[in-house]
Amino acid sequence: MSTTAITLPTAQPGTLTRTLRILFTEMRFEVIRALRTRAFSLSAIGFPVMFYCLFGLIMNRNENISAGVSVAKYLLGGYAVFGSLGAAIFGIGIGVAMDRSAGWLELKQASPMPPLAYVLAKCVMAVVFSLIIVSILTLLGIAFGHVSITFPEFAHIALFAAAGAVPFSCLGLAMAFLAPPASAGGIANLIYLPMSFLSGLWVPIRFLPHILQTIAPIFPTYHLAQLMYAALGAPSLGSILSHWISLLGFTLIMLGVTWLAFRHLEQNS
Amino acid sequence: MTAVLESAAPTSASSSPTPSSQLQPVAALAHITKRYANGVLALDDISLSLHPGEIVALLGPNGAGKSTAVKLLMGLSVPTMGSVRIFAADPRLTATRLRTGVMLQVGRAPEMLRVREHINIFRGYYPNPMPYADILRAAQLDGIEDRMFGQLSGGQKQRTLFALALAGDPDLLFLDEPTVGLDIESRRGMWAQIRSLAARGKTVLLTTHYLEEADALAHRIVVINKGRVVCEGTPGEVKSLGYASTTRASGITASRTLKIIHCSTTLPAATILAIPGVTTADTLGATTTIQTTQPEQTLRELLALDATLSALEVSSPALEDAFLALTSSQPS
Numbered sequence: 070m071s072t073t074a075i076t077l078p079t080a081q082p083g084t085l086t087r088t089l090r091i092l093f094t095e096m097r098f099e100v101i102r103a104l105r106t107r108a109f110s111l112s113a114i115g116f117p118v119m120f121y122c123l124f125g126l127i128m129n130r131n132e133n134i135s136a137g138v139s140v141a142k143y144l145l146g147g148y149a150v151f152g153s154l155g156a157a158i159f160g161i162g163i164g165v166a167m168d169r170s171a172g173w174l175e176l177k178q179a180s181p182m183p184p185l186a187y188v189l190a191k192c193v194m195a196v197v198f199s200l201i202i203v204s205i206l207t208l209l210g211i212a213f214g215h216v217s218i219t220f221p222e223f224a225h226i227a228l229f230a231a232a233g234a235v236p237f238s239c240l241g242l243a244m245a246f247l248a249p250p251a252s253a254g255g256i257a258n259l260i261y262l263p264m265s266f267l268s269g270l271w272v273p274i275r276f277l278p279h280i281l282q283t284i285a286p287i288f289p290t291y292h293l294a295q296l297m298y299a300a301l302g303a304p305s306l307g308s309i310l311s312h313w314i315s316l317l318g319f320t321l322i323m324l325g326v327t328w329l330a331f332r333h334l335e336q337n338s
Numbered sequence: 339m340t341a342v343l344e345s346a347a348p349t350s351a352s353s354s355p356t357p358s359s360q361l362q363p364v365a366a367l368a369h370i371t372k373r374y375a376n377g378v379l380a381l382d383d384i385s386l387s388l389h390p391g392e393i394v395a396l397l398g399p400n401g402a403g404k405s406t407a408v409k410l411l412m413g414l415s416v417p418t419m420g421s422v423r424i425f426a427a428d429p430r431l432t433a434t435r436l437r438t439g440v441m442l443q444v445g446r447a448p449e450m451l452r453v454r455e456h457i458n459i460f461r462g463y464y465p466n467p468m469p470y471a472d473i474l475r476a477a478q479l480d481g482i483e484d485r486m487f488g489q490l491s492g493g494q495k496q497r498t499l500f501a502l503a504l505a506g507d508p509d510l511l512f513l514d515e516p517t518v519g520l521d522i523e524s525r526r527g528m529w530a531q532i533r534s535l536a537a538r539g540k541t542v543l544l545t546t547h548y549l550e551e552a553d554a555l556a557h558r559i560v561v562i563n564k565g566r567v568v569c570e571g572t573p574g575e576v577k578s579l580g581y582a583s584t585t586r587a588s589g590i591t592a593s594r595t596l597k598i599i600h601c602s603t604t605l606p607a608a609t610i611l612a613i614p615g616v617t618t619a620d621t622l623g624a625t626t627t628i629q630t631t632q633p634e635q636t637l638r639e640l641l642a643l644d645a646t647l648s649a650l651e652v653s654s655p656a657l658e659d660a661f662l663a664l665t666s667s668q669p670s
Contacts (some may be wrong), residue, residue, distance in 0.1 A: 083465065087462075087465060090462060091462055091463060094459055094462050095459070098451060098455060098459055101450075101451070101455075102448050102450045102451050105450035105451075105486075106449070106450045167446065168448075170445070171444055171445040171446035171447070172442050172443055172444040172445055173444050173446065173447050173448070175409075175414055175442055176440060176442050176444055176447075176499075176502070178414055179412045179413070179414060179435065179438075179440040179442070179512075180435060180440065180460065180463055180502075181432050181435040181436045181463045181464065181506070182463050183432075333375075335414075335415065335416075336374070336375045337374055337375050337376065
C-alpha cells in the first residue's frame with residue numbers, strides 16, 4: 070500500500086455509519102413531527118376510522134359479503150388501503166409541496182444531508198401511519214364488529230398496508246413536484262376521494278357500474294385492495310402476482326414522473 | 339484547471355496574478371451565464387470570487403440576479419455557461435457541502451420540531467459539528483431551545499435558521515437576508531457574530547436589502563444589476579463610485595475619496611467649479627452642494643474665497659444613493 074495515497078480524507082470509515090445515522094434521525098423526527106402535527110395526524114387517522122365505524126360497524130351490521138366473511142371484515146381491507154392512501158397523499162403530497170414552497174426543501178438540499186434521507190423519511194412516516202391505522206381499524210372491528218380475524222390474516226393486511234404506503238408515497242411525491250404548491254390541497258382531495266371510490270374501497274367493486282369496473286385496474290388502490298381481500302379470505306379479482314406487478318409498475322412510473330418534474334423545476338430555478 | 343479571473347482585473351489574463359487573487363479563492367463564479375428555460379437571462383457573464391476571511395455583500399434590486407448567483411454557488415442550480423467552484427470543487431459534492439453553511443429565506447420550517455431538535459438534526463449531518471452550546475450562544479437562542487419552531491417569533495425563527503447555518507462549523511457561509519425581521523439589538527448581535535466568524539478565517543457571502551448592513555459589515559460590496567456586476571469595492575469605494583456616476587462627468591470614476599460639502603455661500607458656481615477637485619456644484623435655495631474628490635484642498639480654497647461662508651457640513655456619500663445611482667444608471 071502506498072503511503073502517499075492516504076492523504077485524501079474523503080472516504081473515512083465512518084461515512085457509512087454517519088449516513089445511516091442521518092437516515093435514522095431524519096426518519097425518527099419525521100414521524101415525531103407528523104404525530105405532533107395534530108391537524109395532520111388526527112385527520113389522517115380519523116378519516117378512515119370514522120368511515121369504517123360508519124359503513125363497517127354501524128351500517129351493514131351482521132351482514133356477510135360471502136360465506137364466512139362479514140361486511141365489517143371485508144371493509145377492513147378497503148379502509149386500510151384508504152388509510153394508507155390518505156397518509157401518503159396528505160403527508161407527502163401536501164407536506165413536500167409545502168416544504169418546497171417555503172424554501173425548506175432548498176435548505177435541506179443545500180445541506181450535506183443525502184437527498185434520499187429526506188424521501189425515505191417521508192416514506193417511513195407514511196408506512197408508520199398506515200400501520201397505526203390498520204391496527205386501530207382491526208381493534209375496532211374485533212371490539213365492535215364481531216370481526217373474527219386470525220393473527221396471520223392481520224399480519225398480512227398490516228404488511229400490505231405498509232407496503233402499499235410506498236407506491237402511494239411515490240404518488241404523493243409526483244404530486245408535490247408537479248402541482249403548484251398553492252393548489253396541493255385541492256389536488257390531494259381530487260385524487261384521494263375519487264380514487265378511493267372508483268377502486269372499490271368504500272363500495273365493493275361489483276356494485277359499481279360496469280364501465281367503472283373496467284377502469285378500476287388503473288388505480289394502485291384497486292390492486293392493493295384485492296390483495297387485502299384475498300388475505301382476508303374474501304372474494305377478490307385477478308391474480309396475486311398481477312397485483313404486485315401493477316403496484317411495482319405504478320411505483321416506477323411515479324418515481325419517473327417525480328424525477329422528470331424535479332429536473333424540470335431544477336432547470337427553471 | 340483554469341485560472342479564475344477577477345472581474346476587476348480583466349487585463350491580467352495571461353500575466354502574473356494580481357495581489358488580491360494570489361490567495362486561492364474560497365468560492366468563484368467564472369464567466370457565468372444563466373438563462374432559464376423560459377428565456378429569461380438571469381446572469382450575463384458574471385464573475386465573482388470570495389477570499390478567506392472576507393465578508394462580501396451582494397447588493398442589487400429585486401430581479402438583479404442575486405438569488406440566482408447564490409443558488410449557483412450553493413449548487414442548487416446549474417449555469418448555462420461558465421464554471422462554479424467552491425473550495426476548487428463542484429458545489430454539489432457532499433464534501434463541498436460539509437464545508438458550507440446556508441441560511442435561506444425560509445418561510446416555514448417544520449413547525450412541530452423544537453429548536454433543539456432542528457439544531458441537532460443539522461449537526462448530525464457533519465462529522466465535526468460546532469458544539470451545541472456554542473451554536474446556541476452565537477445565535478442567541480438561550481432559553482427558547484425547547485420551543486416548537488412554529489411558536490417562535492419572526493426574529494427567533496430567523497436566529498434558528500442562522501443556527502442551522504452554523505451547525506457544521508463551516509468555512510463558507512451563505513446568508514440570504516440574514517437579519518430580516520430582527521430587532522435592532524438582535525441585528526447587532528448577529529453582525530457581531532458574523533464579524534467574529536470572519537475574524538476566525540471564515541468567508542461570508544451575504545445578500546441584504548439593508549444598505550446600512552452592507553456598509554457596517556462587508557469588507558467588499560458587489561453591486562449587481564440585470565445579471566451583471568455593476569461595481570465592486572469596499573463600502574467607501576462603492577459610495578464614491580455611485581455618487582460620481584450620478585454626475586454627467588464620466589472621467590472621474592476612479593475617485594476614491596469623494597465627499598459632499600453642503601454650505602451657504604455667495605460664490606458663483608463657476609468659481610467653485612474652478613477649485614481643484616470639485617466635480618459638481620449645485621445651488622438650491624440657500625444651500626450649495628459641492629462634490630469633490632479633494633475635500634481638504636477644496637475646503638481650504640472655499641473658506642479663503644468666501645469669508646462669509648456658513649452652515650458648513652461635510653459628508654460621505656450614502657450607500658443608498660450610490661446604490662440607487664449604480665442600479666438605475668445602467669442602460670437597459
